[in-house]
Every structure is written in C-alpha cells, then in structure tokens.
Amino acid sequence: MSGYSLLEGVRVLEVAQLAPSSVGGHLADLGAEVVKIETGPFGDPVRIGGSRAVGDENGPSFMHLRWNRGKKSVELDLRTDEGKRAFLELARTCDAVIEGMRGGYLDWLGVGYERLREVNPKIVFCTVSGMGSEGPYSTLGTGGPTFDAFAGLRQVRTPVDPPVDGIAGGTTPPIAMYALGAYGAMGLLAAVHRAGRTGQGCQLEVAGIDIASAWMPDLVDAELNKDRSLPRPTWLPDGRLPDWPRLEAYRTKDGEAMLFGAHVDKFWRNFCVAVDRADLLEIDLASTDAEASARADHVYRELREIFLQRTRDEWVSLFLEHDIAGGPVNSVGDLLSDPHFRARANTYRVEYPGVGELEFVASPVRVVGEKFAPDLPPVLGSDTEYFLETY
Known part of the structure; x- marks a missing residue:
C-alpha cells in the first residue's frame, strides 16, 4: 500500500x-x-x-x-x-x-x-x-x-x-x-x-x-526590480537589520549551539530579563545611524559570552520557560534523538526481508x-x- x-x-x-x-x-x-x-x-x-x-x-x-x-x-x-x-x-x-x-x-x-x-x-x-x-x-x-x-x-x-x-x-x-x-x-x-x-x-x-x-524572491525578484525599488531605511547598508545579533547562532557551554530568534521585541525583552541583563534593553538596536553597526557588534559580543554560560539543553529549557524564540542547532544525529522530533512520530518502521526492521x-x-x-x-x-x- x-x-x-x-x-x-x-x-x-x-x-x-x-x-x-x-x-x-x-x-x-x-x-x-x-x-x-x-x-x-x-x-x-x-x-x-x-x-x-x-x-x-x-x-x-x-x-x-x-x-x-x-x-x-x-x-x-x-x-x-x-x-x-x-x-x-x-x-x-x-x-x-x-x-x-x-x-x-x-x-x-x-x-x-x-x-x-x-x-x-x-x-x-x-x-x-x-x-x-x-x-x-x-x-x-x-x-x-x-x-x-x-x-x-x-x-x-x-x-x-x-x-x-x-x-x-x-x-x-x-x-x-x-x-x-x-x-x-x-x-x-x-x-x-x-x-x-x-x-x-x-x-x-x-x-x-x-x-x-x-x-528566494528577495534575491531574484529584487534584482529584477532594483531600478524600481530602494533600500529600506530601517535596514543597514550591508543588507542586515540593525538588531541582527538577535537573529544569530551562538556557541553553548557544551560546544553545541543555539539559534537565537528574538527579533520580536517581546522575545528580546523576555530573554534579557531571564538572563538578568536588562542593561541590554537600553541599547538602541532599531536606529540605522552611523553608530548602528558598532552597537550591534557590542551586543553580539555580549550575547556570545552569555550563551557560553549554559549548555544547549539548558538554553532550550530556559527558552521554553520564559517564552523566548529560537531553537537548538542539531546535527542529523542530534535531530534523531531530539525529544521534540521523537515526540512527533516523524519515523515509521518496516520489515525488510533478509535485513530486519528498518526505520525511515x-x-x-x-x-x-x-x-x-x-x-x-x-x-x-x-x-x-x-x-x-x-x-
């Protein structure tokens, strides 16, 4: 069947x-x-x-x-x-x-x-x-x-x-x-x-x-119409958002990584409160003035040190507890043992003659x-x- x-x-x-x-x-x-x-x-x-x-x-x-x-x-x-x-x-x-x-x-x-x-x-x-x-x-x-x-x-x-x-x-x-x-x-x-x-x-x-x-429409369609479009002023000249550190991957304490997805202000605020770094909320990551890149670089370095303080599993737990967007960076092997992957019944088993049970x-x-x-x-x-x- x-x-x-x-x-x-x-x-x-x-x-x-x-x-x-x-x-x-x-x-x-x-x-x-x-x-x-x-x-x-x-x-x-x-x-x-x-x-x-x-x-x-x-x-x-x-x-x-x-x-x-x-x-x-x-x-x-x-x-x-x-x-x-x-x-x-x-x-x-x-x-x-x-x-x-x-x-x-x-x-x-x-x-x-x-x-x-x-x-x-x-x-x-x-x-x-x-x-x-x-x-x-x-x-x-x-x-x-x-x-x-x-x-x-x-x-x-x-x-x-x-x-x-x-x-x-x-x-x-x-x-x-x-x-x-x-x-x-x-x-x-x-x-x-x-x-x-x-x-x-x-x-x-x-x-x-x-x-x-x-x-990817942001590649081909944008190029087709580059003379009939203009750079959005809320983006940096290099094509990144001024708050790009809130949408980055960071190494964790155990050598793994987390993908941070806190572009939405609610998630960013929840994160800063959860890690007791309310001072980061005072940094302007919305403006695109001449100092925007320097501010973003500073926040990136701070986040890099913060993420090194917990393991990947600990970060997943913290993100869930405090309503923070993001997720683990998995290898294929990690994916197959990830509790969320397993909980969603993403695989099935079938008997293969002469080999035994296979999982797909x-x-x-x-x-x-x-x-x-x-x-x-x-x-x-x-x-x-x-x-x-x-x-």
Whole structure:
C-alpha cells in the first residue's frame, strides 16, 4: 500500500529516473497508485545511488527507499512496438503521466503528450527535467547541484585543492533537486483536479533550474526590480537589520549551539530579563545611524559570552520557560534523538526481508486519524504480469 488515503483512486504512470522519481514519490505517499515503468536489467539508477547500501554492497539506496516507496514496478521496453502499445493501454486507465527524463523523451519514442491524449483526453502530462524543454541549454545534461549553481541560489566553492569533506559539486545539500518532487506533485494534482471538472487534460513542465530561480524572491525578484525599488531605511547598508545579533547562532557551554530568534521585541525583552541583563534593553538596536553597526557588534559580543554560560539543553529549557524564540542547532544525529522530533512520530518502521526492521522518515504531511505506513519500493518488474495481463 501507499502512505495515506487522500489520493485513493488516482493512478499515475511514471517514466522517471533519479530525482524526478520524487514527484511520483510524493503522490504515492498521499495514496495515489503510482505505476513505475522501468527497463531492465537495473531499472531506475537511483535504486543503487548513494554512498550506503542496505543489506549488502549491491543493496538499495536510501533515496530509492524514499522516492520509490509504495509504488508498483512494470518492466517495459518503450523502444519496442509491443512496449509502446502496452504503455498506451495503461495510459487509458491513468489520470496522469510523469516524464522524468530529459524533456521530449516520450515524444522521441512516439508516446508523448499528443499521442497520449488521443487515447485519454483527460490525461495530465507532467514532464520533469533539469533545464526544461526551451532555451539553448535544453539538451544539456544536469544534476542536483547544477540547478542551484545556475540560479545563483548559493555560493559555489571552487577550491584549489581537492575537497576532503565529501561535498560534490561545491554545494550541499542541493536545494532545488529536493524541491523538484513537491513542485511537480503540486502542479500535477492541480491539473488532475481541473481535468476532473472539465474533462480535458493538459501538459505541464517542471524544471530544476526554474525551481532554483524562483526559490528566494528577495534575491531574484529584487534584482529584477532594483531600478524600481530602494533600500529600506530601517535596514543597514550591508543588507542586515540593525538588531541582527538577535537573529544569530551562538556557541553553548557544551560546544553545541543555539539559534537565537528574538527579533520580536517581546522575545528580546523576555530573554534579557531571564538572563538578568536588562542593561541590554537600553541599547538602541532599531536606529540605522552611523553608530548602528558598532552597537550591534557590542551586543553580539555580549550575547556570545552569555550563551557560553549554559549548555544547549539548558538554553532550550530556559527558552521554553520564559517564552523566548529560537531553537537548538542539531546535527542529523542530534535531530534523531531530539525529544521534540521523537515526540512527533516523524519515523515509521518496516520489515525488510533478509535485513530486519528498518526505520525511515515519514511524510511531512500529517493526516489526522491515519497512520503513515507505506510499503517498501517494489522489486524491479514485480508488477509487470499483473498490469500487462489486466490492461
């Protein structure tokens, strides 16, 4: 079974590899029947992607276990006439098709949107790629970090010496690659909703570079309109608020860190009272005069010393007791043992044959009254006979 029941009755055909498989992954988590079309002998390369394998050295990757959980797998060679006929017959019964290869792949095979709508006028066709179908780079092969680098979303490192920290491509983790599935699923579901109302499907496109470009309006939209906007006088010339120390991370007594989030005056006042430093409330952190930066630097140094007086856990307790905004800075290991993370039932367990019980992160969507318990990803081609004989 797939995760929840929200999309029960929705069927999606997926021809996707690697990150675009996450579009169908989100849909399967919400209850859609996602039929993944794969070609042997190995199927989707994400099955064995990643630095760690489950069970043995050729075992599945964690990206596969996340993005392909709850799906069905049909082994089908779309390069053959027989495979194309079977694909079109399946499409007759589906609400949507996901093309998660380079844009135009299914058109090249002769089973793209125009052909699909001939057999199913209500079909929604969602193509997911890195560079999109238009523009001079549309045929350029890409990967996750490429999207962020293209859009100027984050600084990309170009070290002189070989990197030693396992960060490939100069950025980690890639933002747009992991957002790809959510945007694709959102657009696809909106189109399926309209098709149910009008009887007409449509063609959608989601590209990794477009997601990266649209991610932060304060970057791209501000640059697009820099000649029609002006600096806000309540901000410093360097782009920071004059009270930036109230929105900073600080090292704690035990070598960990807390992220301080007391930009709102109430939280700042509660903090200063709780640590018996009412004198900090007298410092002007609102004005943007010539001395503003010096005042902020002074407050930062004071806060740095204050946070070193307690452990991270002690600060969390104090923040909760005195209504102060902020939170712990966790590593992934810290996150998994964090009492708040554990209390929210963020994981589920499933038995993996030959390995034992495995634990995975659940969908961030919560459905009250339902338990998230999807099946493991399918074995390559495990559902071929059922679907090809039935349809």
